[in-house]
Amino acid sequence: MEKEAQPPGTVKGTTLCAAGPHTPSMRTTGTTVTEGCRAVRKGFRDQQRLLIVAVVAVLLCCTAGRGDGPMRGGGTVSAGSRGVLGVVSTAADGVEPLRTGLVEPAIALGWQVAVTLTPNAGQWLRANGELDRLEAVTGLPVRDTPRLPTEARPHPVANCYVVAPASANHVAKPATGIADNQALTQVSEALGTIGVPVVVFPQVNAAHVRHPAWDRHIAALRKADVEVIHGPDVWPLHEPREGPAVRQLPWTAITESIQHVTARAARHPL
Incomplete structure (x- = not known):
């Protein structure tokens, strides 16, 4: 009997969540675990926000050095x-x-x-x-x-x-x-x-x-x-x-x- 072809990104019945390569969300055959993907995506968004805040803080410090x-x-x-x-x-x-x-x-x-x-x-x-x-x-x-x-x-x-x-x-x-x-x-x-x-x-x-x-x-x-x-x-x-x-x-x-x-x-x- 031929082995059933696995979809790309699937390892032994699981696939990596598209949100990122480092934190996989496991998907079993016929069942998708979406909570993990949502958590990963939220984590990425939080990191982006932190990066934006850090950049703004640096810019404010530079501007302050020119005046106050x-x-x-x-x-x-x-x-x-x-x-x-x-x-x-x-x-x-x-x-x-x-x-x-x-x-x-x-x-x-x-x-x-x-x-x-x-x-x-x-x-x-x-x-x-x-x-x-x-x-x-x-x-x-x-x-x-x-x-x-x-x-x-x-x-x-x-x-x-x-x-x-x-x-x-x-x-x-x-x-x-x-x-x-x-x-x-x-x-x-x-x-x-x-x-x-x-x-x-x-x-x-x-x-x-x-x-x-x-x-x-x-x-x-x-x-x-x-x-x-x-x-x-x-x-x-x-x-x-x-x-x-x-x-x-x-x-x-x-x-x-x-x-x-x-x-x-x-x-x-x-």
Whole structure:
């Protein structure tokens, strides 16, 4: 007697379910076990859904890296609606409350803040723990040294710069084109960058202002359209070592000047 021909995919009275080659659903002669096939197909659909969810999650993470997302320092970078504010500070009296006086209010106004310090200011704020706090609140590294050529740029491109407090040295050097540290490099470049407003608050005393070169320095900054914050109503000048022992910087006036120059730049784009 001839053996009955088995249909393709059937082994000894069973066939593989078409849903997949790895998990067979057994079919006996005259009886089809459909539950196994349904389970296999459902398993494949679940795997497809998981794969789609994983791909979407990766895409969301990549997108977050361009705007909002965790950064070095444990903070979260806020892709502020106003843009990126480059804050440059020097080793002058009053720099210690930079975070509470300027950085946090700017973030509350919608700015993404990137902080750069002169080497001495970096040493000061590192010693009192404020540098770490600045990194935590901004979500970006605080710069006080240049990067290596092989390193990525740690800060986004700034839409506006504020130099506060600016020592007399940090007023004179950018006014004469000197850029011998990271902070000065950023300020000097900003002075020549079209469409990037710059605000400078000189933290100086009466002796600094009487220096023969002072007026030329201020004139050079103003020629570059720098908003210089000064005057007896904002920062009364005292003789060296004769001013108040503790003196808060005019943070409100500085913040208002930032808002003023950026609004003006928006009204009159180049």
